Amino acid sequence: MDKKISRHEWKSNLLPALVMAGPVTLVLVFLVAVPLVYVGVMSFCSIDEYYNVVFKFSTENYVRLLNADYLKIYGQSLAMAFITTVLCILVGYPFSYLIARTKSKRKTLLYMLVIIPFWTNSLIRIYGWRTFLGTNGWLNGLLQFLHLTGEPVDFLFRQGTTVLGMVYCLIPFMILPLYTAIEKLDGSLLEASADLGARPFATFFQVILPLTSSGIFSGSIMVFIPCLGYFFVADILGGGNSDVIGNLIERQFQSGNNWPLGAALSIILIVMTLVLVKLYQKVGGDMDNLGV
Amino acid sequence: MSRKGKAKAKKGLGGVFCMLVYLFLFLPIVVIVVNSFNATTSKPYLSWKGFTFDWYIKIWENSSLLDAFGNTIIIAAVSTILATVIGTLGAVGMYKYKFRGKGIIDGLLYIPVVIPEIVLGISLLTIFTNVNIPRGMLTLILAHVSFSVPYVIFNVRARLSGYDNSIEEASLDLGANRITTFFEVTLPVLAPGIAGGALLAFTLSIDDVIISYFVNGQTKTYPLKVMESIKSGVAPDVNALSTLILVGTIVLVVLTQSGLFKKKR
Numbered sequence: 001m002d003k004k005i006s007r008h009e010w011k012s013n014l015l016p017a018l019v020m021a022g023p024v025t026l027v028l029v030f031l032v033a034v035p036l037v038y039v040g041v042m043s044f045c046s047i048d049e050y051y052n053v054v055f056k057f058s059t060e061n062y063v064r065l066l067n068a069d070y071l072k073i074y075g076q077s078l079a080m081a082f083i084t085t086v087l088c089i090l091v092g093y094p095f096s097y098l099i100a101r102t103k104s105k106r107k108t109l110l111y112m113l114v115i116i117p118f119w120t121n122s123l124i125r126i127y128g129w130r131t132f133l134g135t136n137g138w139l140n141g142l143l144q145f146l147h148l149t150g151e152p153v154d155f156l157f158r159q160g161t162t163v164l165g166m167v168y169c170l171i172p173f174m175i176l177p178l179y180t181a182i183e184k185l186d187g188s189l190l191e192a193s194a195d196l197g198a199r200p201f202a203t204f205f206q207v208i209l210p211l212t213s214s215g216i217f218s219g220s221i222m223v224f225i226p227c228l229g230y231f232f233v234a235d236i237l238g239g240g241n242s243d244v245i246g247n248l249i250e251r252q253f254q255s256g257n258n259w260p261l262g263a264a265l266s267i268i269l270i271v272m273t274l275v276l277v278k279l280y281q282k283v284g285g286d287m288d289n290l291g292v
Numbered sequence: 293m294s295r296k297g298k299a300k301a302k303k304g305l306g307g308v309f310c311m312l313v314y315l316f317l318f319l320p321i322v323v324i325v326v327n328s329f330n331a332t333t334s335k336p337y338l339s340w341k342g343f344t345f346d347w348y349i350k351i352w353e354n355s356s357l358l359d360a361f362g363n364t365i366i367i368a369a370v371s372t373i374l375a376t377v378i379g380t381l382g383a384v385g386m387y388k389y390k391f392r393g394k395g396i397i398d399g400l401l402y403i404p405v406v407i408p409e410i411v412l413g414i415s416l417l418t419i420f421t422n423v424n425i426p427r428g429m430l431t432l433i434l435a436h437v438s439f440s441v442p443y444v445i446f447n448v449r450a451r452l453s454g455y456d457n458s459i460e461e462a463s464l465d466l467g468a469n470r471i472t473t474f475f476e477v478t479l480p481v482l483a484p485g486i487a488g489g490a491l492l493a494f495t496l497s498i499d500d501v502i503i504s505y506f507v508n509g510q511t512k513t514y515p516l517k518v519m520e521s522i523k524s525g526v527a528p529d530v531n532a533l534s535t536l537i538l539v540g541t542i543v544l545v546v547l548t549q550s551g552l553f554k555k556k557r
Contacts, residue, residue: 016389031416132323139309288446
């Protein structure tokens with residue numbers, strides 16, 4: 001390695017590489033990698049009586065996380081995320097199929113109409129649901145007007161309401177990749193399948209579904225994982241009856257003030273994410289389909 | 293039923309289903325817009341007390357709401373510019389040059405996209421506290437840059453995949469230097485990807501609740517202001533501002549892409 005870098009080589013390759021890739025490297029190292037490693041370190045720390053973080057190795061936080069109350073919330077959070085994902089597929093698939101394969105001239109408009117609601121802040125839209133579903137909300141007004149119910153029904157503060165809010169927040173992340181996958185579908189393949197005598201049912205399961213599964217997989221990842229962390233949906237619509245893992249973390253970093261315990265909870269969430277992403281790659285999912 | 297009739301019924305059923313999905317997507321927006329005209333003045337501002345435009349005037353008297361909105365715009369603008377410059381340079385640099393650790397950088401890009409936002413939020417909170425950076429505007433901007441850079445890179449990279457390197461070589465052969473070549477040749481080709489990435493970065497920044505919630509300190513953004521007001525009931529002026537923002541965005545998009553709805557392809 002005694003070959004000195006020539007002035008020319010420095011100017012023609014190293015300098016531009018440094019200028020171009022340097023800033024992004026700094027951002028990813030100092031604002032993503034280092035903070036996450038630090039959370040990992042903190043998860044093995046503890047706190048003193050003034051809630052200060054004490055840097056002494058202990059596994060006490062992880063032992064506390066095995067407590068039955070916590071286990072129940074992990075289970076509940078995973079179950080709600082699963083139901084949310086299934087509902088997003090069941091509603092999102094036929095919907096994406098219809099708008100992606102419509103022959104209507106307004107196809108672009110139909111697509112834009114999925115995105116427009118998301119230009120309004122998500123918190124206030126979730127609050128809109130709360131206004132709609134509350135005991136003196138619109139839905140109860142309608143039900144009483146139609147004499148379907150005498151007493152107002154409390155739709156809020158159940159696990160079902162939280163799931164509804166999660167589906168609402170996350171369904172575009174299912175619809176958009178599905179739309180892309182379905183739009184790419186070659187119509188002549190469907191005709192070929194029909195010509196060869198396949199019934200619509202068989203065409204769907206043997207031709208359409210396998211060709212659009214990439215959309216289902218990436219959509220599922222983009223729906224399932226955020227569900228575990230969306231504490232504000234559970235707060236606004238679930239009212240403490242439907243906490244997700246995100247609520248546990250939020251509490252430790254705000255009111256609970258036990259950062260190392262919150263850090264350990266975050267590590268659990270990171271591990272779950274990594275397992276799901278590995279699973280996604282295993283079924284043939286492409287990382288580049290996520291998040292665009 | 294005839295075959296044609298059956299197909300028609302099927303189509304009708306599909307149409308009804310799509311309408312129901314759109315109703316689901318727009319229902320809370322309708323609630324927000326209607327409540328922005330509600331004349332009620334008592335918390336939690338839920339019962340209907342008649343129609344009024346007052347709240348649209350009261351927005352301009354609510355300085356904390358306006359400040360929060362201003363902060364949101366500043367943070368979104370600055371973080372979008374930073375993320376777009378850093379992301380565009382990074383995408384091109386990583387496409388053109390090989391260097392040690394490139395694989396790691398590439399892997400790190402996916403983390404902000406897949407890891408739940410709350411984990412990114414608390415990790416930034418702990419590190420900012422550790423190195424004693426006071427929380428506020430600066431930490432909010434840094435946080436927003438960190439989660440938008442990957443989206444800019446993915447968008448630019450999508451343009452790069454069909455990029456022909458020879459046009460750059462031609463430019464250099466014809467005597468242009470690297471910097472001129474970058475601005476005159478490379479950038480125009482990548483422009484749609486850069487614009488897409490920037491738009492996404494701006495949208496993500498404006499709507500971000502979770503990450504901002506942990507790194508904001510005393511600085512309030514518009515979503516955080518909404519979060520604060522939810523505890524006591526969202527006042528109609530917040531609904532009014534949200535309605536204005538929505539209308540403003542729609543007008544902006546229709547103006548910039550007016551060809552979009554008229555032309556088919």
